[in-house]
Amino acid sequence: MSQRVKGAVQQARGSVKAATGRLTGNTRLELEGHADRLVGALRRAAGRLRSRLNKLR
Secondary structure (H helix, E strand, C coil): CCHHHHHHHHHHHHHHHHHHHHHHCCHHHHHHHHHHHHHHHHHHHHHHHHHHHHHHC
């Protein structure tokens, strides 16, 4: 699975986790969700960069 896909999945999972934490009043779960979304975004960006670099070769 590519980094872009893994990142998108992690972002989606983080969004769900953050929303669940917000709805249940669980601050820790909400913050973990936000962190997962951030890591997912970084992973997607790394995947896009890797794809662009491979096209240059």
